[in-house]
Amino acid sequence: MMRLILADLRRLWLGAAVVLVLVALATALGMAVTLQERALRLGSARAADSFDLIVGAPGSETQLVLSTVFLQPSPLPLMKGDVLARLAADPRVAFAAPVGFGDFFGTYPIVGTSSDLATDAGHRPLAEGRLFAQTHEAVAGAGTDLRVGDIIHPMHGRPDQSGSVHKEAAYRVVGRMAPSNTPWDRAILVPIEGVWAVHGLHAGRHQEHEGEEPDSHDGDEPSRQIHQSGGWAADLPGLPAIVVKPKTIADAYRLRAAYRTDSALAVFPGEVLTNLYGTLGDARTVLALVVTGAQALVGAAIALIAIGHVSQRRRQIGALRALGAPRIAIFGIVWGEIFALVAAGITAGLGLAYLAARLISAEISKGNGVTLPVAFEGSDASRVLALVAAAGLLAAIPAALAYRQPATAALRH
Amino acid sequence: MLSLALSDVSVSYPGLAEPALFLSDLSITAGERVAVTGPSGSGKSTLVNILTGLDRATRGSIVWQGTDIARLSEGARDRWRYQNVGLIMQDFHLFAGLSAIDNVLLPARLRLDADNALKARAASLLDRVGLGGRDQPIATLSRGEMQRVAVARAVLRRPGILVADEPSASLDAASGAVVADLLDTLSREDGTTLIVVSHDDRIVNRLDRRIHLIRGRIHPDESSSS
Numbered sequence: 142m143m144r145l146i147l148a149d150l151r152r153l154w155l156g157a158a159v160v161l162v163l164v165a166l167a168t169a170l171g172m173a174v175t176l177q178e179r180a181l182r183l184g185s186a187r188a189a190d191s192f193d194l195i196v197g198a199p200g201s202e203t204q205l206v207l208s209t210v211f212l213q214p215s216p217l218p219l220m221k222g223d224v225l226a227r228l229a230a231d232p233r234v235a236f237a238a239p240v241g242f243g244d245f246f247g248t249y250p251i252v253g254t255s256s257d258l259a260t261d262a263g264h265r266p267l268a269e270g271r272l273f274a275q276t277h278e279a280v281a282g283a284g285t286d287l288r289v290g291d292i293i294h295p296m297h298g299r300p301d302q303s304g305s306v307h308k309e310a311a312y313r314v315v316g317r318m319a320p321s322n323t324p325w326d327r328a329i330l331v332p333i334e335g336v337w338a339v340h341g342l343h344a345g346r347h348q349e350h351e352g353e354e355p356d357s358h359d360g361d362e363p364s365r366q367i368h369q370s371g372g373w374a375a376d377l378p379g380l381p382a383i384v385v386k387p388k389t390i391a392d393a394y395r396l397r398a399a400y401r402t403d404s405a406l407a408v409f410p411g412e413v414l415t416n417l418y419g420t421l422g423d424a425r426t427v428l429a430l431v432v433t434g435a436q437a438l439v440g441a442a443i444a445l446i447a448i449g450h451v452s453q454r455r456r457q458i459g460a461l462r463a464l465g466a467p468r469i470a471i472f473g474i475v476w477g478e479i480f481a482l483v484a485a486g487i488t489a490g491l492g493l494a495y496l497a498a499r500l501i502s503a504e505i506s507k508g509n510g511v512t513l514p515v516a517f518e519g520s521d522a523s524r525v526l527a528l529v530a531a532a533g534l535l536a537a538i539p540a541a542l543a544y545r546q547p548a549t550a551a552l553r554h
Numbered sequence: 555m556l557s558l559a560l561s562d563v564s565v566s567y568p569g570l571a572e573p574a575l576f577l578s579d580l581s582i583t584a585g586e587r588v589a590v591t592g593p594s595g596s597g598k599s600t601l602v603n604i605l606t607g608l609d610r611a612t613r614g615s616i617v618w619q620g621t622d623i624a625r626l627s628e629g630a631r632d633r634w635r636y637q638n639v640g641l642i643m644q645d646f647h648l649f650a651g652l653s654a655i656d657n658v659l660l661p662a663r664l665r666l667d668a669d670n671a672l673k674a675r676a677a678s679l680l681d682r683v684g685l686g687g688r689d690q691p692i693a694t695l696s697r698g699e700m701q702r703v704a705v706a707r708a709v710l711r712r713p714g715i716l717v718a719d720e721p722s723a724s725l726d727a728a729s730g731a732v733v734a735d736l737l738d739t740l741s742r743e744d745g746t747t748l749i750v751v752s753h754d755d756r757i758v759n760r761l762d763r764r765i766h767l768i769r770g771r772i773h774p775d776e777s778s779s780s
């Protein structure tokens with residue numbers, strides 16, 4: 142029986158190949174959507190992992206997370222300058238790091254922050270060089286092509302628009318970060334004081350540095366020592382976001398409650414992302430329906446092809462019966478032939494989906510630095526099993542027709 | 555070498571005014587060799603279909619050596635046919651993707667019945683029909699060679715009944731003669747009951763008896779015994 146099936150498929154290889162490709166594409170379509178959606182979810186959750194709590198000015202929670210975690214360029218409202226000082230002094234806070242955006246070098250965002258965020262308060266060593274210690278020093282992300290010693294001139298504004306170059310201002314790269322597989326790999330980290338200096342803002346300092354009033358309104362000033370961990374002054378320029386590391390989980394919840402006020406908005410990035418996916422849930426359902434519909438269409442097309450095929454071969458089937466083949470063998474041959482083809486198509490489709498998802502993920506990573514992990518999960522097995530079961534049922538239709546076909550066809554002309 | 559007793563058989567098809575076959579009484583003794591002749595549409599294939607259990611008669615009994623196959627279920631008739639009938643058809647019905655020997659063994663394989671003895675017999679039968687050791691694709695054989703493969707397939711399991719429906723009708727004269735020869739000698743060797751539908755005198759004249767059908771009925775004058 143296997144021989145007959147294989148011989149038949151070999152003989153009809155072109156039609157078989159078409160069916161196989163159809164099934165593979167329909168399977169891949171559904172599977173790739175699942176894999177990609179999951180990769181996006183896991184990848185963004187991982188990117189948000191190192192940000193326990195983000196505090197920003199009241200406004201869109203989603204935008205705050207997208208800008209801070211994914212460094213999506215878009216203007217955020219600014220908080221009053223004293224929030225950072227209050228947070229840094231809060232006993233529930235392990236560290237509070239300012240985050241300031243707006244400048245770019247090429248397509249790399251320049252992020253002003255403090256050493257705490259760059260090293261996770263000393264938990265994450267640099268890959269190379271040292272941390273910034275002066276306003277005009279920078280640490281390059283692992284995904285940039287900058288080397289220690291490079292000089293960069295920041296440009297204000299989004300890279301896709303023609304921004305103005307701060308010609309006078311320059312940072313010197315003094316270190317490189319270890320890879321984090323997040324958009325921050327494409328960032329250039331500089332001290333927040335450097336950003337303020339470049340923009341000619343009043344770069345507030347802690348008391349120990351007072352007397353060093355900034356004297357100019359451009360980035361022309363000499364590089365200076367910067368604030369190390371510890372207190373911040375209350376009269377700092379406004380900040381778009383502060384990344385807070387709470388001491389305990391309980392502290393995290395208390396802090397979030399405490400900083401949801403008229404002047405501040407504290408969010409858990411993971412929660413915001415979950416809500417975001419919840420909002421996208423409907424789109425996902427629609428997509429799943431479309432995919433299921435496409436698969437059902439392919440299934441129906443194959444059933445029709447198979448039924449046509451069976452009726453074209455009435456005489457051959459009759460001949461098998463005339464030679465003494467049991468009807469169950471006829472059923473088995475037709476069923477086996479279609480099922481083998483569809484199962485092979487499903488297998489090929491899984492491989493295709495994996496490849497496609499990997500390619501798409503790689504493309505996305507290249508663009509924004511988020512690593513999107515493509516992987517099959519246990520739950521996929523049940524989806525694949527459902528497809529295989531559907532294929533089995535589908536193949537049973539023409540097989541049953543062949544089974545019921547009268548045996549007399551072989552002698553008719 | 556099965557005997558046949560057929561009584562009161564008629565086969566009607568919807569839309570036909572007269573039955574396609576109407577036989578009140580027909581006996582064939584075990585090992586008898588019978589030709590069935592008649593014009594096109596006279597019911598010859600219909601007779602083959604009900605004699606081999608491929609089709610059910612509308613009425614009547616078809617008793618082969620004590621078994622009335624008209625009373626068997628479809629599955630039982632398939633099994634009975636596999637065990638007792640070797641069938642040769644005008645269009646050979648070989649399977650293109652299989653080698654000659656795989657074609658010969660196919661019915662046994664579909665019954666999970668192909669043991670080594672049967673495989674050896676298949677090879678020797680192919681020798682016998684002059685196709686030993688030929689491993690070419692079946693589609694590249696000549697029509698005469700194809701029908702010889704079909705003959706080997708029909709006699710593989712030494713059936714008690716060999717039935718051929720116009721075995722040489724689509725062959726040239728020389729190939730037809732070879733096939734007629736094979737049917738004659740192979741059935742004679744095993745004492746097989748042989749029923750051949752044919753217009754070919756070279757076959758008809760070799761056989762013991764001739765049944766002539768006209769419009770589904772046996773025509774007495776032209777039926778003869780020798």
Ligand SMILES: Nc1ncnc2c1ncn2[C@@H]1O[C@H](COP(=O)(O)OP(=O)(O)O)[C@@H](O)[C@H]1O
Binds near residue numbers: 567568570592599601
């Ligand atoms: N399935 C069928 N339905 C209707 N009529 C049929 C069917 N099979 C055969 N017939 C008719 O029965 C008659 C005998 O057919 P057949 O036995 O094939 O003739 P032969 O083999 O002698 O040429 C023909 O008139 C044919 O049209």
Ligand SMILES: [Mg+2]
Binds near residue numbers: 598599600
């Ligand atoms: Mg006929």
